[in-house]
Every structure is written in structure tokens, then in C-alpha cells.
Amino acid sequence: MIAQNAPVKISGKVIEGTSQQALEYATVKLLHAQNDQLITGTTTAADGTFTLETEAADYYLEIGFIGFMAKTIKDFKITNGSVELGNIALSEDTETLDEVVVQGEKSQTVFKLDKRVFNVGQDLSSTGASALEVLNNVPSVTVNIEGQIRLRGSAGVQILIDGKPSVLTSEQGNALGTLTADMIESIEVITNPSAKYEASGTSGIINIILKKEEKRGLNGSVTLNTGVPNNHSLGFSVNNRTEKFNLFSQLGVGHRTFPEQYKNINRNLADSTTINSGGESEKNETFFNVILGTDYHINPQNVLSLTGSFAYELETEYSDTDFSALDRSNTLTSQWNRNEVTEATNPKYQYELQYKKNFERHEDQMLLFSAIGSFFGKDQSSEFENTPLSGEEALSGRQLTQNNFQQGEYTFKLDYTHPFSDRITLETGAQYLITDVSNDYAISNWADVRWVEIPELTNVFDYNQKVLGVYGTGAFEGDKFGVKLGLRLENTDLSTLLVDGNQANNQNFTNLFPTVHTSYKVLDNFSMQAGYSRRISRPRLFDLNPFFNIRNNFAISTGNPELMPEYTDSYEVNGIFDQWPVSLNAAVYYRYTTDVVEEVATFEDNISITMPVNVGTNQATGVEFNAKYDPTNWWSLNGDFNYNYFQREGTFETTEFDFKANQWSARMTTKFKLPASIDLEMTGNYQSAYQTFQSKVSGYLFADLGVRKKIMKGKTIVNLSVRDVFASRIFESETIQPSFYLYDYRLRGRFVTVGISYGFGKGEAMEFSGQKRF
Incomplete structure (x- = not known):
């Protein structure tokens, strides 16, 4: 004193x-x-x-x-x-x-020079949550009902795990869902990445950091969940660390049900005929996943790590859809029912060897090498049966889709950091990424006694992409001023092949990606940051794959093997104020994107076919605010707001289009520390309506609730979460074109989960339990 x-x-x-x-x-x-x-x-x-x-x-x-x-x-x-x-x-x-007396908890969001770190442990509503649902609670990030991830309202996000590409981030089959919330330590949001990172992702990078226990001795926890609709899982985590070895493992098993209600309208404006459809579906998943790994501390300067993970899913999916056809006078002419039964198995595995060398010369001098191999497969069959209900034109008959998908990915990465002093640092490195995919798909009609394939809807799609990147960055960090300059060179060699017909698309291109980051400490509690980066968004595999999805055979989606990459120049200025109990972050940003990829619908015979196409350019100017306020030691508030105004220009099928529009989103989270070691969290989210090239997507408002109770002095934690409390998170879009009108509506509904976690050894009970995915 x-x-x-x-x-x-x-x-x-x-x-x-x-x-x-x-x-x-x-x-x-x-x-x-x-x-x-x-x-x-x-x-x-x-x-x-x-x-x-x-x-x-x-x-x-x-x-x-x-x-x-x-x-x-x-x-x-x-x-x-x-x-x-x-x-x-x-x-x-x-x-x-x-x-153990816990003196403090991690703040939910931490701001750094070129990224924001979201610490998952504070998110009570993550009880029973998947990685996708955790992402939906991260500032600047939104995840729609289909699992598409957007950053500041834009797609083209690069998802990394522990700073490296992973097959688990593939959009095929929502593979990211094998990560449960209890596996995640934090999530880094990087809106303007430095040249050290792969240049993929025009809107930025989201890096998911997995937990790895660092406490000495034996630590672990057991987690049990149950919920409505079916949401049952058991998770087990154990770690044993000695002076030389760190052994860790995570195991999860469970069963999930994901119901959905939907409605579609296809209207031909040329002859005023309409096809209406609507119904319910249910996806059931039984899953198993395991992660095993070890760190071997050869000596204080050298660490060798080996990690492996395996996940396996059994899927069954059912849908029951009623169709009706109306003539130009809006009179019902026919009705039929379309029933679906889908079965699929999804194996996934990944292994990584990593070597890290530290140097006695300086604590930040480091050499890091990693080699990663991974595989994701999906063997799926779907049988559809049309049953006439009324009218002569009612559809009848059976269809079968078969899809055998296999993806292998191999990443080799080398990074070296050399501090010349405490103020000047050089980073350099290289990465080689190989992605190899084969998708054998077929669509068949039932002809009396056997299935007959439809040749134009049956093929084998092969995809091979190799990306070689090398980079260098130099940074100076003074007491008040800092600057980081970087340059990355990437060569992309991409080839796709439709085996039947020998339709090949080969692309080979080399690009330079410069980056600039600066910071200035105006006051001890107020800093300014500015950054520039050039980014690329290579066509996603899902967008290239020409497989036809025919669940609704009047609203078909498919990929486009001839897509070209998007390029974005991104500029950003940030101000960060931190004075206990308030922290504020405000940003102004501008992005210019060429060869923008849009979902474009064409219409013929009352059938809409949606396909991604390169359409024009986009200029987006936005502002973003993030704030945290702790008025007392038992109450905290977190708020996020993002607004951007965009201008689109381009041409599609010889028709020029230009339009201006805007979109915004807001999130408010309040947390209370109640008596008897009870924590309460409530989150409200709003996503505004926004316009695309052809469509308008409606806005929605939804709320999440989480409650946590610690017992046995923290050894055991009981959680309750209610996601989408009012069942108001609805996807709704309208497409109004001169010759046709389309309407799409989908609702997942409310999810309630109760979980209990017990920690043993020196470990702690997990702050939430694990669900596979949304």
C-alpha cells in the first residue's frame, strides 16, 4: 500500500x-x-x-x-x-x-494488431453447440441456415484450424460440424490478413484454435448432453503432461435430429402458371469422433508433435413434400406428393506431423514445419417417389441419386521468424497445398424392373488443385508506432475434368499479394490501426461440382466447372479504446472485388436451375462497431454493429445491370453473475434484408439464451441453452425476373439442450458441452 x-x-x-x-x-x-x-x-x-x-x-x-x-x-x-x-x-x-479460487476469466474478445480473438469459454449459449453455431456468436461473423459463413456480410471466407488448412473446413457435407464447442479454445477473426497467411478468402480469414491442455499431470473432463429435438452426446477429454511428453485425446459420440419446414414457389410469368411445393424434412445423424496427439519436448528448444483425428457419421434423411400445379387463372390442375429417403456414410480423418524449434538467441526466434494429410468421403444414395394425388398432369414414378465423393488434401508448411531486435522482426516461409477430389454421381429413373441412368445427369467429376505460396514480412514496432510490410507470391494450378465427354477446364496463374499494416498509440488506452491487403477467392469445390441436387426437381441447384476466381483489394482503419470498464473498437473499411461469384437462376418449363456465375464487380464501403461494458463485477454487456453500402456493376447474358444496396447486422449480449454460482447470458441478433444480383433475401431477428451453474466448487458444471428461443430464424428469399418468380422459405426452429460436465485431475469442467452441428 x-x-x-x-x-x-x-x-x-x-x-x-x-x-x-x-x-x-x-x-x-x-x-x-x-x-x-x-x-x-x-x-x-x-x-x-x-x-x-x-x-x-x-x-x-x-x-x-x-x-x-x-x-x-x-x-x-x-x-x-x-x-x-x-x-x-x-x-x-x-x-x-x-x-482453486479463480481470480478472473478471459475477456470475451481481445483486440490485437491484425486480428480479434474471440474466447469461446465465455459463451454460455454454446451448450450443446457445434463449431458453426459458435461462429454465429463471433463479432462480424454470420452463419445462415445452410451453414454458409459470411464475414461482414460477405462470403469468400478462408477457414483455418490452428492456422492451417483442414479438410474439416470443407463445405461438402458441413464437415466443420465434427468440431464441437468443447474442442475450441478461441476463434481469430482476421479481416485484413498479412502476407504470412494464405491469400484465399476475399473477405478475410477465420482461424479456429483448438484446445490443448498445458497443465502438468493428469487432467480431463467428461461431458453429457441431452436435448430437444434429439440432441444426445457423450464427450470425453483427457490429457497427461510430463516434463518431456504431453499426451492428449478427445472422444465424442452422439445422435442428432435436425427438422426443417420449407416452402417453394415457381411461377412462369410468361404463361402465368405456378408450381407450389411445401413440406417437412428430418435429418438424423449418428456420429463418432476422436482426436489423439502427443508433444515430445526433445529439449527446451525443440518440440515434435504428432496429431491424428478420425470422425465417422451415419446419416438418414427423410422429406415429405406436397406439390400443386395451378393454371393462369390460379385454378388447381394437379397435385402429387414427393417422398425422399436418403442414407449416407461420411468418414473423415486427418494426421499432422509438426516440428518446432526455438532459439536461445531470442525468445521469439522460431522455425516451424508441419505436414498434414487428410481425407473426407461421402457415400450417399437418395430415393425419391412421386405419388399422384389428383389431376392428369400429376407426376408419378421413382428417381434415384447416387453420389460417391472422395477428397484428399495434403499441406506442407514452413515458417521462420527472426527478430533482429525487440523492435524489428522478419518472417518468411512457404506453403504447398494439394487438393485431389473425385465425385462419381448418377441420377436414375425407375423403368418397370430396374434403374436406368439419365446420361446427361450422370458423370464423374475430377478436381485437382495445387497452390504454392512463398512470403516475406518485415515489422517494426516502437513504443508508439508500428508498421508491418509483406509480400506473398502464389501459383495456382487447377484442373477439372468431366470424364464422360472429356470436358476439361485447366487454369494456371501466378499472383502477387502485398499487405501493409500500421499502428499508432495515441494514448495508453487509445490506438489507431490501418491496413491493406490483396486477396483471392478461388472457386470452391462445391461451386465447381456439376452434380445436380434434385430434392425438389422444380428447383435444382448445380455447380459450374468454368468459374474463375474473385480478387479483392481491402482497406481498413481501426480505432481501439480500452479504459476499464469500457472497451470500444470502431472500423471503417472498403473492398473492391472483381469477377464476383453470384448464384444465378435460369428458368425453363417451370424448372429453375441455380448455378454460381462470375458476374461483374462489387464496391463495398462499411463501418463496424464493437463494444464491451462492465458496469459491475456481476453484469457485462457486449455489442456489435456492422453496416455496409455496396455498388454492383456487370453484365449477364448480354444484359447490363447496375444497382446499389446496403445491409447491416447487430448483436447484443448481456451476462449476469447471479448468486449461488449461476451465470445467465442472453443474446439478440438481427440480420437485415439485402439484395443480390437477382434476389432479395429477407431479414430476421432471433435470440439465444444460456444458463450455467457451477457446483462442487467448479468441478462440475451444469448448462442449459436455448438457441433461437422464438423460432424466428427464418431464411426467406424472393427472385423477381421479367419471365419468372421464385420464392424460397426455410425454418429450422428452436433447439433446447441440457449438459453436464465433470472435470478431474488438475483440469476444470468444460464451460459448455458439445453438439455436432446445426
Whole structure:
């Protein structure tokens, strides 16, 4: 305790007592000596450092981190208005969780120079959630009912896992769903990536960081979920770390049901005839996944890691759709029912070998090499039966679709970081990514006694892409000013082949991708950042694959093997203000994109066929606000708002189109710490309507609710989550063109999940439980 009237700046570095490694996100609180009330606080940076400033007279410092014993500092030596505490070592708590006192929790969102880090552990409504649902709670990110991920309202997002590409992020079959919320440590949102990252993703990068326990000894947890509709799972996580080895594993099994209601309208404006359809579907999934891995600490400077994961899904899907045909006077002419039974198996596996070398010369000097192999398969068959109900033109008969999809992906990555000093750092490296796919698909009609394939809807689609990238970045970081310059070169060799007919599409191109990032510390609690990057969005496999989806054979979707990549120049300026208990981030951004990919519908014989096509250019100008306010130690508020105005220009089938439109989204989350160790979280989300090349997509408002109760002094946690409380998250779109009108409506409904998690050893109970996917 001290007595001091002049402002005092307090700084230090928090480290782990045993390993002397920096502790990121440690909680630092400055408290009144007389009444223990909070004066100000912060969390430590990636290098363990922190800085506080106060004009208070009597105070003391309290530093805590989960799994470590808290430390209190009351004696300070002031020199020229500053207190330099140096290294502050925290000792690991050797007792069980019954005696652990948690001094603080990670803040939900942490802002860094070129990214924002969203810490999943604070998201109570993630009970029973999948990775896709967790992403939908991340600032700037939205996930629609189909699982499409958008960043600041734009598609073209590159999804990474632990900083590397993964087959689990493939859009085929929502493979990302094999990641459950309890596996995720944090999610990084990078709207203007540096040249170190692969240039894919015109709107930016989302990097999912998986948990890896670092505490010594045996740690683990068991998680059990149940919910409505069917949402039952069991998860098991165990870790054992010694001085040389870190062994870790995660296991999950479960069963899920995903119901959906839908409605479609196809109207031919030329002859005023209409096809209406509507019904219900149900997808059932039984899944199993396991992750096994080990880190071998050869010595303090060298670590070798080997990780493997395997997931297997059994899918059954049913849909029951009623169709009706109306003539130009809106009179019913025929009715029929279309019934679907789908069965599929989806194996997925991935393995990674990683070598990391640190150097005694400097703690940030590092060499990192990784080799990753992965596989994703889908063997699916769907049988459809049309049953006439009335009218001579009612459809009848049976159809069969068969789809055997196999994707292999191999990534080789080398990164080297060389600090010339504490202020100047050079990074360089290379990556080689190989993606090899084969999709054997067929559509058949039932002809009396056997299935007869339809030649024009049956083929084998082969896809091979190789991307070689090399990069270099140089950074200077002073006390107030920092700058990071980078350049990345990528060569893309892409080939697709439709085997029947020998239709080949080969592309080979080389691009340069410059990046610039700057920062300026105006005040201790206020900084400005600016950045520029050039990005590419290569055609997604799903967009290239010409397989026809015929669940509704009057509203068919297919891919386009001749798609070209999008290119985007992205500019951004940020202001960050952080003064306990308020933190604010405001950004202004501009993106210019060429060869924009749009879903384009064509119409013939009352059948719409939707296909992605390169259509024109897009200019988007936007503003974004993120705020966090902690009015008391038991109540916090988080808010996010994003608005962008865009201008489209282009030509489709010799017809020029230009239009201007806007879209915006908002999210508000409030959290309460209630008596009896109960936490309550409520989140409201709004997505505005927006316009596309041909269509208008309606807006929607929905809410999530989460409750958490800690018992047995934190060893056991009980969770309740209600996602889409009012069943108001609806996808609805209208396409109005001169010759046709299309309407699409889909609703998933409310999901309620209860979970319980028990932690043993030195580990803690998980803050939420795991669901496979939406």
C-alpha cells in the first residue's frame, strides 16, 4: 500500500514460475486498499506484459490466472512516476479444484494488431453447440441456415484450424460440424490478413484454435448432453503432461435430429402458371469422433508433435413434400406428393506431423514445419417417389441419386521468424497445398424392373488443385508506432475434368499479394490501426461440382466447372479504446472485388436451375462497431454493429445491370453473475434484408439464451441453452425476373439442450458441452 497523489504508471510481465514462459490473458486488478473495490484492471498481452495507470492514493495489485495461485503485491517503488515490477512469477496450484479460487476469466474478445480473438469459454449459449453455431456468436461473423459463413456480410471466407488448412473446413457435407464447442479454445477473426497467411478468402480469414491442455499431470473432463429435438452426446477429454511428453485425446459420440419446414414457389410469368411445393424434412445423424496427439519436448528448444483425428457419421434423411400445379387463372390442375429417403456414410480423418524449434538467441526466434494429410468421403444414395394425388398432369414414378465423393488434401508448411531486435522482426516461409477430389454421381429413373441412368445427369467429376505460396514480412514496432510490410507470391494450378465427354477446364496463374499494416498509440488506452491487403477467392469445390441436387426437381441447384476466381483489394482503419470498464473498437473499411461469384437462376418449363456465375464487380464501403461494458463485477454487456453500402456493376447474358444496396447486422449480449454460482447470458441478433444480383433475401431477428451453474466448487458444471428461443430464424428469399418468380422459405426452429460436465485431475469442467452441428 502506498500514498501518492500524482499519476502513477504500473507495468510488469507475468510468467509461469516453472517454465518462465509468458502467461497471456492473466488478470491484473488494481484495488483500493481500504475497501477492496476495483479501481482499474486489464489482461496481459501475448508476451505476458501489462500496463496500468492510476491517480488513486492507496491501492494494491492482484494478479491471477486459472490453474495458478493468485499473487498480491502491496509494496511499490515509484521512480519518475512509474513502477516497474519486472517478471512476476505465478506458481501452479498443486491442489485439486476444490481449493482453486479463480481470480478472473478471459475477456470475451481481445483486440490485437491484425486480428480479434474471440474466447469461446465465455459463451454460455454454446451448450450443446457445434463449431458453426459458435461462429454465429463471433463479432462480424454470420452463419445462415445452410451453414454458409459470411464475414461482414460477405462470403469468400478462408477457414483455418490452428492456422492451417483442414479438410474439416470443407463445405461438402458441413464437415466443420465434427468440431464441437468443447474442442475450441478461441476463434481469430482476421479481416485484413498479412502476407504470412494464405491469400484465399476475399473477405478475410477465420482461424479456429483448438484446445490443448498445458497443465502438468493428469487432467480431463467428461461431458453429457441431452436435448430437444434429439440432441444426445457423450464427450470425453483427457490429457497427461510430463516434463518431456504431453499426451492428449478427445472422444465424442452422439445422435442428432435436425427438422426443417420449407416452402417453394415457381411461377412462369410468361404463361402465368405456378408450381407450389411445401413440406417437412428430418435429418438424423449418428456420429463418432476422436482426436489423439502427443508433444515430445526433445529439449527446451525443440518440440515434435504428432496429431491424428478420425470422425465417422451415419446419416438418414427423410422429406415429405406436397406439390400443386395451378393454371393462369390460379385454378388447381394437379397435385402429387414427393417422398425422399436418403442414407449416407461420411468418414473423415486427418494426421499432422509438426516440428518446432526455438532459439536461445531470442525468445521469439522460431522455425516451424508441419505436414498434414487428410481425407473426407461421402457415400450417399437418395430415393425419391412421386405419388399422384389428383389431376392428369400429376407426376408419378421413382428417381434415384447416387453420389460417391472422395477428397484428399495434403499441406506442407514452413515458417521462420527472426527478430533482429525487440523492435524489428522478419518472417518468411512457404506453403504447398494439394487438393485431389473425385465425385462419381448418377441420377436414375425407375423403368418397370430396374434403374436406368439419365446420361446427361450422370458423370464423374475430377478436381485437382495445387497452390504454392512463398512470403516475406518485415515489422517494426516502437513504443508508439508500428508498421508491418509483406509480400506473398502464389501459383495456382487447377484442373477439372468431366470424364464422360472429356470436358476439361485447366487454369494456371501466378499472383502477387502485398499487405501493409500500421499502428499508432495515441494514448495508453487509445490506438489507431490501418491496413491493406490483396486477396483471392478461388472457386470452391462445391461451386465447381456439376452434380445436380434434385430434392425438389422444380428447383435444382448445380455447380459450374468454368468459374474463375474473385480478387479483392481491402482497406481498413481501426480505432481501439480500452479504459476499464469500457472497451470500444470502431472500423471503417472498403473492398473492391472483381469477377464476383453470384448464384444465378435460369428458368425453363417451370424448372429453375441455380448455378454460381462470375458476374461483374462489387464496391463495398462499411463501418463496424464493437463494444464491451462492465458496469459491475456481476453484469457485462457486449455489442456489435456492422453496416455496409455496396455498388454492383456487370453484365449477364448480354444484359447490363447496375444497382446499389446496403445491409447491416447487430448483436447484443448481456451476462449476469447471479448468486449461488449461476451465470445467465442472453443474446439478440438481427440480420437485415439485402439484395443480390437477382434476389432479395429477407431479414430476421432471433435470440439465444444460456444458463450455467457451477457446483462442487467448479468441478462440475451444469448448462442449459436455448438457441433461437422464438423460432424466428427464418431464411426467406424472393427472385423477381421479367419471365419468372421464385420464392424460397426455410425454418429450422428452436433447439433446447441440457449438459453436464465433470472435470478431474488438475483440469476444470468444460464451460459448455458439445453438439455436432446445426
